[in-house]
Amino acid sequence: MANRILYIIFFFGLLATTSLKAQEKLPQKWTAEKIKGTRQIPYASYSGLPFLNDKFATGEIEFLDGSKMDSLGLRYSSYRDEVIYFNTAISAQIIIDKISLNGFSFTDENGQKRIFRRQYYDGFMPGNRYFEVLSDGDIALLVYRKVILQVCPPYNDNSGVLKNMSYQDAYNYYLYNRQKGYDLIRINKNSLLSKIDKLTQKSVKKLLRKNKIEVNDELSFIKAWNLLKENGITVNF
Amino acid sequence: MERKIVILLLLFASLTIKAQEKESLNLFTDRDLYVSGETLLLKVFTSASEQSGIVNIDLINRTGKKITGAILEINNHQADGFVYLPDSLSSGFYLLRTSTRIDNILTSKELYIANRFTGLPASNSDMQPARVIPLKETFAQNLEIAGVEKQYKLRENGHAILQLPNELISQVDGDVSVSIAGNAQDFTTPQFLQKSEPGATQSIVREGINIEGIITDLKTGKPFKNAIVYLSIPDSIPGFQYFITLEDGLFNFQIGKYYGKIPVVIQCFAKDKSSLLKITLSDHNKFKNETQAFERRIFTPEFIKYVEKATSAITFRKIFNQQEITIQPAPVVKRDAYPYYGIPTKTIDPQLFIDLPNFNDISKELLPGVKFRNYNRNPTLQVLNMAQLFYFTEQPLLLLDGIPIRDLNVIKDMGTKDIDKIEICQNERFYGDLIFPGVVAIYTSKADYTRVPESNDLIKLNLEVIQPRAILNTPSEQRLSDPDLRQVLLWKPSLKPAPKMELDFRTSDIKGNFKLIVHGKTRDGSTFYKEQIFEVN
Numbered sequence: 001m002a003n004r005i006l007y008i009i010f011f012f013g014l015l016a017t018t019s020l021k022a023q024e025k026l027p028q029k030w031t032a033e034k035i036k037g038t039r040q041i042p043y044a045s046y047s048g049l050p051f052l053n054d055k056f057a058t059g060e061i062e063f064l065d066g067s068k069m070d071s072l073g074l075r076y077s078s079y080r081d082e083v084i085y086f087n088t089a090i091s092a093q094i095i096i097d098k099i100s101l102n103g104f105s106f107t108d109e110n111g112q113k114r115i116f117r118r119q120y121y122d123g124f125m126p127g128n129r130y131f132e133v134l135s136d137g138d139i140a141l142l143v144y145r146k147v148i149l150q151v152c153p154p155y156n157d158n159s160g161v162l163k164n165m166s167y168q169d170a171y172n173y174y175l176y177n178r179q180k181g182y183d184l185i186r187i188n189k190n191s192l193l194s195k196i197d198k199l200t201q202k203s204v205k206k207l208l209r210k211n212k213i214e215v216n217d218e219l220s221f222i223k224a225w226n227l228l229k230e231n232g233i234t235v236n237f
Numbered sequence: 238m239e240r241k242i243v244i245l246l247l248l249f250a251s252l253t254i255k256a257q258e259k260e261s262l263n264l265f266t267d268r269d270l271y272v273s274g275e276t277l278l279l280k281v282f283t284s285a286s287e288q289s290g291i292v293n294i295d296l297i298n299r300t301g302k303k304i305t306g307a308i309l310e311i312n313n314h315q316a317d318g319f320v321y322l323p324d325s326l327s328s329g330f331y332l333l334r335t336s337t338r339i340d341n342i343l344t345s346k347e348l349y350i351a352n353r354f355t356g357l358p359a360s361n362s363d364m365q366p367a368r369v370i371p372l373k374e375t376f377a378q379n380l381e382i383a384g385v386e387k388q389y390k391l392r393e394n395g396h397a398i399l400q401l402p403n404e405l406i407s408q409v410d411g412d413v414s415v416s417i418a419g420n421a422q423d424f425t426t427p428q429f430l431q432k433s434e435p436g437a438t439q440s441i442v443r444e445g446i447n448i449e450g451i452i453t454d455l456k457t458g459k460p461f462k463n464a465i466v467y468l469s470i471p472d473s474i475p476g477f478q479y480f481i482t483l484e485d486g487l488f489n490f491q492i493g494k495y496y497g498k499i500p501v502v503i504q505c506f507a508k509d510k511s512s513l514l515k516i517t518l519s520d521h522n523k524f525k526n527e528t529q530a531f532e533r534r535i536f537t538p539e540f541i542k543y544v545e546k547a548t549s550a551i552t553f554r555k556i557f558n559q560q561e562i563t564i565q566p567a568p569v570v571k572r573d574a575y576p577y578y579g580i581p582t583k584t585i586d587p588q589l590f591i592d593l594p595n596f597n598d599i600s601k602e603l604l605p606g607v608k609f610r611n612y613n614r615n616p617t618l619q620v621l622n623m624a625q626l627f628y629f630t631e632q633p634l635l636l637l638d639g640i641p642i643r644d645l646n647v648i649k650d651m652g653t654k655d656i657d658k659i660e661i662c663q664n665e666r667f668y669g670d671l672i673f674p675g676v677v678a679i680y681t682s683k684a685d686y687t688r689v690p691e692s693n694d695l696i697k698l699n700l701e702v703i704q705p706r707a708i709l710n711t712p713s714e715q716r717l718s719d720p721d722l723r724q725v726l727l728w729k730p731s732l733k734p735a736p737k738m739e740l741d742f743r744t745s746d747i748k749g750n751f752k753l754i755v756h757g758k759t760r761d762g763s764t765f766y767k768e769q770i771f772e773v774n
Binding site: 087 | 478579
């Protein structure tokens with residue numbers, strides 16, 4: 001009798017295993033989207049950094065159809081406004097076609113997630129640009145992390161060559177709304193207050209003081225901006 | 238004790254069957270009996286847990302051979318479509334089989350198709366699949382069909398009202414399907430489940446269709462590792478995919494949302510270029526299903542009379558060129574805004590210039606940065622790398638109507654008259670893990686891909702992809718003086734369930750019994766139906 005029960009248990013076990021096996025879906029080797037791009041040619045060597053992150057950081061890209069590809073080594077060229085990824089399979093640095101992406105994100109050396117969105121800029125020098133999203137929402141706070149090559153006082157580089165050009169940050173900050181477009185903004189207290197009703201300005205100053213926020217750099221500006229959002233203070237835009 | 242075990246086993250078996258029924262596909266057709274040359278209309282309900290985005294319909298004969306079929310898109314756990322029944326079909330029982338290619342349970346529906354030229358077999362009987370267990374469908378007591386008369390005259394307008402109680406509406410998963418079609422009395426064919434294993438390695442297809450196959454070494458016949466397989470879809474913006482094989486030599490591609498028929502070219506090559514390869518596509522229709530048993534079915538006089546009438550009707554419809562359905566335009570699918578090889582650096586229209594007889598002259602006169610030479614009958618092609626201002630040493634990606642070509646002899650005789658436009662990318666392009674040292678894309682005037690030769694390592698297909706939707710033609714679209722010989726008076730495969738659903742139909746010139754039938758699927762996986770028969774005389 002005990003044997004019989006054992007057989008039955010074995011039978012049920014076998015049945016359960018085969019049922020589970022049948023339900024297993026086969027691994028999908030095929031991926032829909034492939035990264036399209038061109039080879040990255042090294043930039044001319046000057047002082048300053050043409051890249052936002054000099055080393056490749058792990059990040060993800062989002063294609064036009066919304067599909068994402070993660071665990072990529074990415075770095076953003078602020079000089080050319082391009083995202084470059086390192087293809088480990090073929091050991092190549094590839095500039096990803098800007099028009100093939102909705103955006104990308106990566107985690108920088110400080111462990112902070114940086115999100116970039118490709119948007120059409122209709123102001124001076126119109127075209128598609130990667131904007132870093134500092135604060136998202138109905139009115140988003142964006143930054144175009146542009147680096148320019150500018151004439152500077154002569155200097156000798158590491159090889160002793162005399163040069164007079166350097167990569168310099170020329171960041172532009174914008175308030176962006178889908179309907180109203182872009183509004184250039186400076187990273188200081190006055191610029192922030194200018195976007196708020198005169199009647200409310202006093203209470204905003206008080207709020208900033210109370211939260212010990214002195215708006216004098218990007219980080220404090222983002223804090224102040226998020227504080228205004230949290231307190232439901234409307235921005236004139 | 239033994240009795241208890243037997244009861245337990247029986248209970249388990251019955252629960253398994255019940256669970257399979259709920260997870261299975263359900264297939265309904267407008268009729269059970271057809272004449273060759275007609276169009277079969279069908280509706281499929283899938284389970285809520287179905288992962289596949291498409292469902293395959295195959296019409297198979299008694300020996301299990303696929304005759305024709307369709308690929309339908311699943312939306313909201315349901316799909317509908319049609320199958321043209323070829324004129325050449327011999328009279329007999331057929332199975333309409335539905336699968337998502339990864340199922341191990343297939344749903345099949347029996348049909349009888351009579352050949353319109355030879356009619357029924359002289360014995361007035363035929364071999365019918367035997368010992369099938371029909372899928373149970375619940376009779377919907379609370380679904381009311383109102384307003385349908387018992388009798389109608391020829392070409393008379395009819396009106397039906399479906400009344401669905403809120404309790405049923407809340408249970409319905411997706412839509413309900415309604416049809417009114419000619420009905421051969423006492424002749425119904427069941428739908429049933431068959432156990433099967435898919436014939437080849439299959440993966441879930443969320444949209445579009447799946448193409449699978451194997452690359453083998455032509456000399457040894459063994460699977461070939463590291464073969465690069467290209468799939469191209471020639472178009473104004475060509476589609477392209479690639480696959481690098483592993484030890485098993487297998488490859489698979491998923492073609493996205495394409496509708497109707499599309500040309501597809503599959504080619505492969507080895508990295509070392511010396512190996513000769515062969516592509517073999519997998520046959521998806523080889524399902525290892527159980528051998529079917531058959532029994533003889535003798536036809537009733539009513540059945541024979543119905544077939545005779547239906548045969549005359551379809552013959553007249555063919556004479557008057559009356560189409561049963563109208564195919565709807567395929568939905569617009571957002572695709573890439575630029576070709577996979579990148580935005581061209583230059584685009585040249587050779588027809589704007591003087592007539593040049595061959596590609597050598599075209600490259601010299603019209604294509605700056607493209608070096609095509611044909612010394613000693615050994616053509617070479619090079620593209621200038623604009624970023625670094627030197628010519629790539631390797632041959633660029635050469636495309637003919639979007640199809641990658643490696644043999645330059647194919648283009649050497651092409652003159653300006655043969656070419657519509659040439660696109661050039663003068664930089665090193667990357668597509669996934671592929672590197673293209675420049676791109677030359679030639680679009681021909683004819684765009685018929687005849688210049689691309691088929692071989693063991695290049696297959697050209699005219700692929701049937703997702704079926705576009707179709708609607709049943711109504712008599713108002715035809716000339717009123719013509720005979721109206723519709724067997725199907727109404728076909729609404731996707732009606733949103735509502736408390737009161739009004740349906741209008743018009744009888745044709747065909748006398749006999751017609752059946753209004755409503756099908757639906759509830760969230761618990763079971764199907765329901767309600768029917769009403771009326772007479773036209």
